[in-house]
Amino acid sequence: MILTLAIHTVREAIRKKIPHILISLGAIVLAISPFISTTHEPDALPKIMLTVFFQAVALLCVTGIILFSAVSLPHDIENKTIFSILSKPVSQFKFVAGRTLGFALLAAFILVALGLVNIISVFFASAHLPPEHRGIFKARKEFGAHHFHIQGKIHHEKEGIRWVMGGREGIAIWHFSHLHEKAKNIPPFEVELRLKLDSSRNVADTIPLSIGIEGIQSKENKTELVSAKADETVTLGIPPEIIRKNNDIKITVFPTLTADYIGTAHNTIKVFSIQKGFVFNYAKALAITFLKFLLIIAIAVMGSAYLSAFVSILSAFAVFLCGHLLDFIKDFSLLLHHSGAHEHGLPGMIKKPSGFMIYMDYFFKKPLEWISFILPDFKKFDILSYLLKGIDIPIETIGFSAGYTVLYVAICTLISYILLKKREFF
Amino acid sequence: MNSLAVKTEGLTKVYKDFWKRKSVSALTNLNLEIKHGEIFGLLGPNGSGKTTTVKLLLGFLHPTRGKSWLLDEPSGHVKTKNKIGFLPEESYLYKFLTAEEILDFYGKLFNLSRKERQKRIDELIHIVGLHPYRKRLLSKYSKGMLRRIGLAQAIINDPELIILDEPTSGLDPLGRREIKELIRTLNQQGKTILLSSHLLSDVQSICNRIAILNNGVLQVTGKVNELLSRSDVTEFLVKNLSDSDLESVKEFIRGKNGEVISMHPHLSTLEELFVNIIQHRK
Numbered sequence: 001m002i003l004t005l006a007i008h009t010v011r012e013a014i015r016k017k018i019p020h021i022l023i024s025l026g027a028i029v030l031a032i033s034p035f036i037s038t039t040h041e042p043d044a045l046p047k048i049m050l051t052v053f054f055q056a057v058a059l060l061c062v063t064g065i066i067l068f069s070a071v072s073l074p075h076d077i078e079n080k081t082i083f084s085i086l087s088k089p090v091s092q093f094k095f096v097a098g099r100t101l102g103f104a105l106l107a108a109f110i111l112v113a114l115g116l117v118n119i120i121s122v123f124f125a126s127a128h129l130p131p132e133h134r135g136i137f138k139a140r141k142e143f144g145a146h147h148f149h150i151q152g153k154i155h156h157e158k159e160g161i162r163w164v165m166g167g168r169e170g171i172a173i174w175h176f177s178h179l180h181e182k183a184k185n186i187p188p189f190e191v192e193l194r195l196k197l198d199s200s201r202n203v204a205d206t207i208p209l210s211i212g213i214e215g216i217q218s219k220e221n222k223t224e225l226v227s228a229k230a231d232e233t234v235t236l237g238i239p240p241e242i243i244r245k246n247n248d249i250k251i252t253v254f255p256t257l258t259a260d261y262i263g264t265a266h267n268t269i270k271v272f273s274i275q276k277g278f279v280f281n282y283a284k285a286l287a288i289t290f291l292k293f294l295l296i297i298a299i300a301v302m303g304s305a306y307l308s309a310f311v312s313i314l315s316a317f318a319v320f321l322c323g324h325l326l327d328f329i330k331d332f333s334l335l336l337h338h339s340g341a342h343e344h345g346l347p348g349m350i351k352k353p354s355g356f357m358i359y360m361d362y363f364f365k366k367p368l369e370w371i372s373f374i375l376p377d378f379k380k381f382d383i384l385s386y387l388l389k390g391i392d393i394p395i396e397t398i399g400f401s402a403g404y405t406v407l408y409v410a411i412c413t414l415i416s417y418i419l420l421k422k423r424e425f426f
Numbered sequence: 427m428n429s430l431a432v433k434t435e436g437l438t439k440v441y442k443d444f445w446k447r448k449s450v451s452a453l454t455n456l457n458l459e460i461k462h463g464e465i466f467g468l469l470g471p472n473g474s475g476k477t478t479t480v481k482l483l484l485g486f487l488h489p490t491r492g493k494s495w496l497l498d499e500p501s502g503h504v505k506t507k508n509k510i511g512f513l514p515e516e517s518y519l520y521k522f523l524t525a526e527e528i529l530d531f532y533g534k535l536f537n538l539s540r541k542e543r544q545k546r547i548d549e550l551i552h553i554v555g556l557h558p559y560r561k562r563l564l565s566k567y568s569k570g571m572l573r574r575i576g577l578a579q580a581i582i583n584d585p586e587l588i589i590l591d592e593p594t595s596g597l598d599p600l601g602r603r604e605i606k607e608l609i610r611t612l613n614q615q616g617k618t619i620l621l622s623s624h625l626l627s628d629v630q631s632i633c634n635r636i637a638i639l640n641n642g643v644l645q646v647t648g649k650v651n652e653l654l655s656r657s658d659v660t661e662f663l664v665k666n667l668s669d670s671d672l673e674s675v676k677e678f679i680r681g682k683n684g685e686v687i688s689m690h691p692h693l694s695t696l697e698e699l700f701v702n703i704i705q706h707r708k
C-alpha cells in the first residue's frame with residue numbers, strides 16, 4: 001500500500017516532467033563545469049567536476065525536490081484529491097509514508113542518473129593523467145603512526161620538526177600497528193611521505209633517501225633508494241608479502257648523503273590501505289548525499305502537512321540553509337553567552353545584569369540554542385573532501401548519517417501523521 | 427444492538443474561521459438511522475448541509491458535537507473503509523492519469539489482486555460507458571465523463587455502503603437515467619446507498635426513504651411514498667378513450683360525489699423525449 005502510494009507519487013512527478021527538468025538542468029551544469037577556469041594542476045579538472053556535482057548539482061536537485069515535495073500535499077488538499085485517497089482504507093500514516101517514500105525514490109533516481117553522467121565524465125577528463133596524479137581515483141584508508149622516534153642524533157629541533165642529518169647519523173623511525181585484522185582479503189598498502197628536505201650541497205635538485213620497510217612479526221625487510229624533490233610527496237607501495245605476514249610494520253628513513261637533511265614529525269608519514277576503489281567510494285558519497293535529500297524531504301513533507309504550499313517551501317529552504325549554517329548559529333549563541341558571562345568580571349555595582357542582556361538572552365540565545373538542537377546538522381553529510389583526497393569514506397560515517405537520517409525521518413513522519421490526523425479537510 | 431448502515435447522534439458542525447470568530451452553523455443536531463439495504467436520499471437546497479453531513483460521516487471533518495457511525499464503526503475508522511464507496515460532490519481525481527490507470531491505482535489501495543483489478547476495471551468502464559476513452563488522460567475528460575469515472579472508482583471495491591454526493595450532477599439525461607438504473611441494480615445486490623441531491627425527481631424515483639435538510643436542520647424524514655401519498659386523491663392515466671367516453675367517466679365520478687380536480691391530455695416529459703431521440707440515433 002505504501003509502495004502503491006510511492007509509485008503513484010513518482011508517476012505524478014514523471015507526468016509533470018519533474019525528473020526530466022531536473023536531470024537536464026543538472027546535466028547542463030555538469031557540461032559547463034569543464035569551462036570553469038582552474039589552477040594548472042593536472043588533476044584540477046576532475047576535481048572541479050566532482051565539486052560541481054556535489055555542491056551545485058546537489059543544490060539544484062535539493063531545490064527541485066523541495067519544490068515538489070512541499071507542494072504536493074497542499075495541492076492534494078486544495079484540489080481535494082485527498083478525499084479519494086482517505087475514503088479508501090488508507091491511514092494518514094500510510095499516506096505520509098507513501099508520499100515520503102515516493103519523493104525518496106524520485107530523488108534516488110535523479111541522483112543516480114546525474115551521478116552516472118558525472119562519474120563517466122570524470123573518467124573521461126582524467127583518461128590521460130599520469131599515474132602520480134590519479135590520486136582521486138583511489139579510495140584509501142588512512143593509518144597514522146602510533147609511535148615515532150629518532151634513533152641516533154637529532155641534529156636540531158625547530159617548531160616541532162626534528163631535523164636529521166644524512167649518512168646514518170640519525171634515523172627516523174615510525175611504527176604502524178593493526179593494519180589489518182584478518183589474513184584474508186588484504187588490500188594493497190602504500191606509504192606516503194611528506195618530508196621537509198634541506199641540503200648544504202650547492203646543486204641539490206633531488207635528495208637521495210633510504211627508506212626501509214620492516215615487518216615487526218616476520219622481521220622481513222625491504223629497503224629502497226628514492227630521490228625526493230622538495231615539496232613533493234613520495235608514495236611507495238608496501239610489498240604485499242610483508243603486509244601478508246605482518247600486522248605491524250616499522251618504517252625507517254634517512255638521507256644517504258651526509259650533506260642532506262630531512263625534517264620529520266609524527267605525522268610526516270602515513271600508511272594507506274587501498275580499498276575497493278573510486279567507483280565504490282563514489283557510490284558511498286552518492287548514498288550519503290541521498291540521505292541528506294531524504295532528510296530534507298521528510299522536513300518538507302512535515303511542513304506541508306500543516307502549512308500552505310508556499311509557506312512550506314519557504315520553511316523547508318530555511319531549514320536547509322540553517323542546517324548548513326548550523327556552526328554559525330552555534331557560534332552565535334555561544335557569542336551571546338560569552339558577552340553575558342563577561343559581566344561577572346565587573347564590579348558589584350554593575351554586576352546586576354542589565355535589562356538588555358536578559359532581553360538578549362530570552363529572545364535570541366535560548367531560541368538559537370533550541371534551533372541548533374532541533375535542526376539537522378548537514379555538516380555530518382559532507383563527503384566531498386574525502387573524494388577529492390582519494391580517501392575511503394569510513395563505514396562509520398555512512399552508519400552515522402544513516403542512523404541520523406532514519407531517526408530524523410521517523411520523527412518527522414510521525415509529526416506529519418499527527419498533524420494530518422488532527423487536520424480537517426474542507 | 428440492531429446493526430445499522432449509518433447512524434448519527436446529535437451530529438453538529440459549526441465552521442469557524444482561523445481566528446475562531448466568524449462561524450457558520452452548517453449542521454445542527456442531526457439524528458439519522460439508515461438500515462441495511464435502503465436507498466436513502468438526503469435532500470435540501472444549496473447550502474443546507476448535505477455535503478457537510480457526508481464529510482462528517484467519512485471523517486474528513488471533526489464534528490463540533492455529536493457522533494456518527496458507518497457500518498457500526500465510528501466515522502474515520504480506516505478498516506471499515508474497505509466496505510465503503512464514496513463519490514465526492516465534484517470529481518476530485520488525479521488528472522495526470524488515464525481512466526484505466528486511476529481505477530487501477532484505487533484498486534491497489536483496496537489491496538485487490540492484479541486479476542481482480544483487471545476484471546473490475548473492464549466491468550466498471552463498461553458500466554459507466556467510458557470504454558472508448560479508457561486510455562485518455564482525465565485532464566482531457568469532460569465534466570460528465572469525470573463524474574462517470576468518479577462513480578466507477580466509488581464502487582471498485584464492491585462496497586457494502588455507497589455514499590454518493592450528488593451523483594447525477596453534471597450528467598446528461600441519458601447519463602442520469604443510467605446512473606439511476608445502476609443505483610437500483612446495486613441496491614438489488616443488497617447494497618445500502620446514501621445519496622444527496624437537490625434534484626427532487628431523481629430522489630423521488632429511486633429512494634426508499636428521505637430526509638430533508640434546511641439550514642442544517644432536519645425538517646422531515648420518512649418513506650417517500652408515505653410522505654407523498656394523499657389518501658383522498660387518486661390519479662388515473664388512461665389511453666384510447668374518445669371525448670364522449672371521457673365525459674361519461676366524469677359524469678360517473680360526479681354521481682359518486684367525487685370531484686374531478688384536473689383532466690387534460692397527457693404530456694410526455696422532456697426527459698422521455700430526449701432519451702427517445704438520443705437512443706434512436708445510436
Ligand SMILES: Nc1ncnc2c1ncn2[C@@H]1O[C@H](COP(=O)(O)OP(=O)(O)OP(=O)(O)O)[C@@H](O)[C@H]1O
Nearest residue numbers: 426441450452470471472473474475476477478479
Ligand atoms: N469550509 C467551510 N467554511 C465555512 N463554511 C462552510 C464551509 N463549507 C461549507 N460551509 C457552509 O456550510 C453550509 C453547508 O454547506 P454544505 O456544503 O454542506 O451544503 P450543501 O447542502 O452540500 O449545498 P450544495 O447543494 O450547494 O452542495 C453552507 O452555509 C456553507 O456556506
Ligand SMILES: [Mg+2]
Nearest residue numbers: 476477478515
Ligand atoms: Mg453539497
